Amino acid sequence: MACTDxxxxxxxxxxxxxxxxxxxxxxxxxxxxxxYLFSYxxxxxxxICIDGREWLYRxxxxxxxxxxxxxxxxNGFPLRSGMWLSADxxxxxxxxxxxxxxxxxxxxxxxxxxxYSEDExxxxxxxxxxxxxxTSPQTExxxxxxxxxxxxxxxxxxxYGKKELPELPAFGLRMIMPTCADKYVYEGLSGETYPxxxxxxxxxxxxxxxxxxxxYLVPQDCGVHMDTEWLKVYRSTGLDNSQKxxxxxxxxxxxxxxxxxxxxxxxCELENATHMEELPPARRxxxxxxxxxxxxxxxxxxxxDVEEAYHVKxxxxxxxxxxxxxx
Amino acid sequence: MEAEIKWLDDPEIFQVGRINAHxxxxxxxxxxxxxxxxxxxxxxxxxxxxxxYSVCAKERPADFYQDGYPDExxxxxxxxxxxxxxxxxxxxxxxxxxxxxxxYYRRPAYTLNGQKCWAGMFSEAAYxxxxxxxxxxxxxxxxxHRRVLICFxxxxxxxxxxxxxxxxxxxxxxxxxxxxxxxxxxxxKGNRLAVEVHKRSxxxxxxxxxxFRFFGIFRNVTxxxxxxxxxxxxxxxxxxxxxxxxxxxxDMKLTMPEGTTGRAEISxxxxxxxxxxxxxxxxxxxxxxxxxxAEQKSGYREISGEMEAVDVGxxxxxxxxxxxxxxxxxxxxxxTDRLIETVPYRIGFRRIEIKDKIILLxxxxxxxxxxxxxxxxAESGRCIGLGEMKTDMQCFLRNNxxxxxxxxxxxxxxxxxxxxxxxxxxMSETNLESHGSWxxxxxxxxxxxxxxxxxxxxxxxxxxxxxNFEYFKNHTSVLFWSLGNESFVGDDxxxxxxxxxxxxxxxxxHYEGVCCNRAYEDTVSDVESRMYAKxxxxxxxxxxxxxxxxxxxxxxxxxxxxxxxxxxxxxLLDEFEMYxxxxxxxxxxxxxxxxxxxxxxxxxxxxxxxxxxxxxxxxSGNGIxxxxxxxxxxxxxxxxxxxxxx
Numbered sequence: 001m002a003c004t005d006x007x008x009x010x011x012x013x014x015x016x017x018x019x020x021x022x023x024x025x026x027x028x029x030x031x032x033x034x035x036y037l038f039s040y041x042x043x044x045x046x047x048i049c050i051d052g053r054e055w056l057y058r059x060x061x062x063x064x065x066x067x068x069x070x071x072x073x074x075n076g077f078p079l080r081s082g083m084w085l086s087a088d089x090x091x092x093x094x095x096x097x098x099x100x101x102x103x104x105x106x107x108x109x110x111x112x113x114x115x116y117s118e119d120e121x122x123x124x125x126x127x128x129x130x131x132x133x134x135t136s137p138q139t140e141x142x143x144x145x146x147x148x149x150x151x152x153x154x155x156x157x158x159x160y161g162k163k164e165l166p167e168l169p170a171f172g173l174r175m176i177m178p179t180c181a182d183k184y185v186y187e188g189l190s191g192e193t194y195p196x197x198x199x200x201x202x203x204x205x206x207x208x209x210x211x212x213x214x215x216y217l218v219p220q221d222c223g224v225h226m227d228t229e230w231l232k233v234y235r236s237t238g239l240d241n242s243q244k245x246x247x248x249x250x251x252x253x254x255x256x257x258x259x260x261x262x263x264x265x266x267x268c269e270l271e272n273a274t275h276m277e278e279l280p281p282a283r284r285x286x287x288x289x290x291x292x293x294x295x296x297x298x299x300x301x302x303x304x305d306v307e308e309a310y311h312v313k314x315x316x317x318x319x320x321x322x323x324x325x326x327x
Numbered sequence: 328m329e330a331e332i333k334w335l336d337d338p339e340i341f342q343v344g345r346i347n348a349h350x351x352x353x354x355x356x357x358x359x360x361x362x363x364x365x366x367x368x369x370x371x372x373x374x375x376x377x378x379x380y381s382v383c384a385k386e387r388p389a390d391f392y393q394d395g396y397p398d399e400x401x402x403x404x405x406x407x408x409x410x411x412x413x414x415x416x417x418x419x420x421x422x423x424x425x426x427x428x429x430x431y432y433r434r435p436a437y438t439l440n441g442q443k444c445w446a447g448m449f450s451e452a453a454y455x456x457x458x459x460x461x462x463x464x465x466x467x468x469x470x471x472h473r474r475v476l477i478c479f480x481x482x483x484x485x486x487x488x489x490x491x492x493x494x495x496x497x498x499x500x501x502x503x504x505x506x507x508x509x510x511x512x513x514x515x516k517g518n519r520l521a522v523e524v525h526k527r528s529x530x531x532x533x534x535x536x537x538x539f540r541f542f543g544i545f546r547n548v549t550x551x552x553x554x555x556x557x558x559x560x561x562x563x564x565x566x567x568x569x570x571x572x573x574x575x576x577x578d579m580k581l582t583m584p585e586g587t588t589g590r591a592e593i594s595x596x597x598x599x600x601x602x603x604x605x606x607x608x609x610x611x612x613x614x615x616x617x618x619x620x621a622e623q624k625s626g627y628r629e630i631s632g633e634m635e636a637v638d639v640g641x642x643x644x645x646x647x648x649x650x651x652x653x654x655x656x657x658x659x660x661x662x663t664d665r666l667i668e669t670v671p672y673r674i675g676f677r678r679i680e681i682k683d684k685i686i687l688l689x690x691x692x693x694x695x696x697x698x699x700x701x702x703x704x705a706e707s708g709r710c711i712g713l714g715e716m717k718t719d720m721q722c723f724l725r726n727n728x729x730x731x732x733x734x735x736x737x738x739x740x741x742x743x744x745x746x747x748x749x750x751x752x753x754m755s756e757t758n759l760e761s762h763g764s765w766x767x768x769x770x771x772x773x774x775x776x777x778x779x780x781x782x783x784x785x786x787x788x789x790x791x792x793x794x795n796f797e798y799f800k801n802h803t804s805v806l807f808w809s810l811g812n813e814s815f816v817g818d819d820x821x822x823x824x825x826x827x828x829x830x831x832x833x834x835x836x837h838y839e840g841v842c843c844n845r846a847y848e849d850t851v852s853d854v855e856s857r858m859y860a861k862x863x864x865x866x867x868x869x870x871x872x873x874x875x876x877x878x879x880x881x882x883x884x885x886x887x888x889x890x891x892x893x894x895x896x897x898x899l900l901d902e903f904e905m906y907x908x909x910x911x912x913x914x915x916x917x918x919x920x921x922x923x924x925x926x927x928x929x930x931x932x933x934x935x936x937x938x939x940x941x942x943x944x945x946x947s948g949n950g951i952x953x954x955x956x957x958x959x960x961x962x963x964x965x966x967x968x969x970x971x972x973x
Contacts, residue, residue, distance in 0.1 A: 069889070070886040070888070071886065071888075071891075192960035194891055195891075196891035197961060197964050199893075200963035200964035201963065214959070215931075216887040216948075217931060217945045217948040220887050220888055222888055274945075276930065296888050296890070296891035297891045298883045299861055299882075299892065300859040307891070
């Protein structure tokens, strides 16, 4: 219902619902209604609904792991950096901040929200989640979602490095969509590319049907696309029982040179399989947008590390941002 | 002579009655046959054979070769094929360890000062499976009343052969043709051929390749009849001078009926049909056989036919960009000038040499944009056909691959022809890999290395070198002879090196293992070859008074999602003239299609998926193409970097 609850709104203005547990942000652009719910309970946005299509299965989370490659295992990387696997699985949301029109509000959950009404509006709403890792030592990640009047969400992610922390296989934001995508289209490099394996990638606009998992003998990280300008993920199915007809809609990301992968599995699901046939039936779309990716290496598969330039240091801050657009 | 089971245990017996290795030329009875590429002289024995599997020599039907042996209850098996893939013995993948690791304690004969007993090591083992094959055949018309040999292109790993109850011969060396003369035992109709194949013999110590361990008749079996006058061996020696002129010498061994004369016409034509050379060689009627070269069958004698170097003027050099081949044609006529045999061979003019420590091909620095290639099919293992070879060749050309190393054994013959035609530089490797005898958990521990410097193992490895040379010596694409892979180094490998050098064919000799013991540096390998050296290690060698030009016989280990950092290797090509590139490890994932009962789908399985232990699991898959020959995503990187220096 949230998706359609925007009566009486003016174009370009956000209708804000200060709920007890969620913050609703609603609007319309080019005849498409958008409706976002930012939860104080789940530690992230709980709904990104555009033109009647829900795009979130669970709240997005920072991601710290990739399914280890043969080279990763061969050089002992998971033995050095394994704590990032648990950090990827389990993370604590330690705080939420809300800004309306750039001004921080006392957190508007119950009973603070009793002072608001049904008719609340804003030019921009920004919700920032703070996460604390279970690594040793712990560190913090900030993820902010800034919604502007046209429904665009500017997502900023910041990782605070700590020099005692081991190298990361990757750092990004993982967004799981309720059903499998039909295809995705992006502008960037051809094929599967990594920081140390992208010279052969040719710039262009590419359409990838389905959510292919590269069939390495042992399932492992795959499908990364470096240097991507934009990405559109197309789905024609949802979990909403009332939506009978299949209608293909796209979610549009402006990535400005970031890397992404779009697969039907999480890193853990891939990590757990020793053969392709052990992977569970594909049900979701797992989109990871990366601010940093470790190279895959290639000198050998029994000890040599990825070249120095393609390591992701745990001690360095990592910051990146991208946009979700209502087009 | 009677066959003896003990040969399996003795490294000094690796063949009995086998025909000497010779060039892989084809021959026809007339021009029409040559045009079609098909001759009445050949009869394939591929197809369904009778078969009996036994778990060890003791349990085999030892007298199955005898005429009248009741074999009605034998199973049926397709030849060629691996016995394991026909469902008889466990499929097993293992890398460096010997396949019996943890199951049998074995030390190669004569190692450790001969203190370990080796009698019965394979012939009396409780597990050393045997395949007893029977094939009945009538001779096709084209083979009647001629000398007939049988060619087994590949039998893994030791085979005994009988025809019509008589013992014919014995051979090891799984990856080179083993030929036997059947003439004395043949009947026109109702022949019964019996082949007993043993999974392991002393050859196992020399054939420890990192692959699935199979046995059986896995390449073609063909009956081949010889015309009355026949080129037994051909060595064409085209040379390209520095000023672009070509010359050609030809050495032949021929057999012909005693007391007859004939002539050989040797010609060379270009693609436009222009004849560059036509030379007549009289085959004199000398009744005396050449000293020490008596032909086995009475009535025939062996003679040499030599054409000394003849200048043919300016030629188009052969290389990757323009693999121009000329047609060498040898026609044999009898004394009435009737055409008896036609031998076509396409050869190219090219010059491979080292000058100022730089490898030059036709005067230009050689760049190797190479890949190691195992023969592999996810359907049928190492039993592949021309279809797979052509697919692979197209993949090479599409992705700027210009060189191949036949790791770590000679490939099927058609692959060499394809490389000639398509300008793919070959490192033709001898069937030798004994890393289980000295590489223990990645560290060098050669206390019982074979062949090492053991005299009792020398003839076996020299025979392997000889087979490699003799079969493939006419292939223009072969630029390097490789002594084998990861077998450490000692006097025996040094002798192999000398064998190839003595041939003086201009090609370079390659062996990586000499880096294990630099004492052999001056007598083994023309090139400094390394595997998996890091870019900075290569630099270090090349910046510190390098002795030899440098190449990587294996690099960029493409296991799973890999091929990162390739640019650091390619950059070295611009920095060091003496760096020549290398061969990616490797071309194709080794995995097998199996039926998965859980998903009801055909899936790819790798080492350890067959309850095979010990195993090296997914280490079987390091290809730039998947096991089904689709390209891995990393291929675009290979194509890009291999396109930079062509």
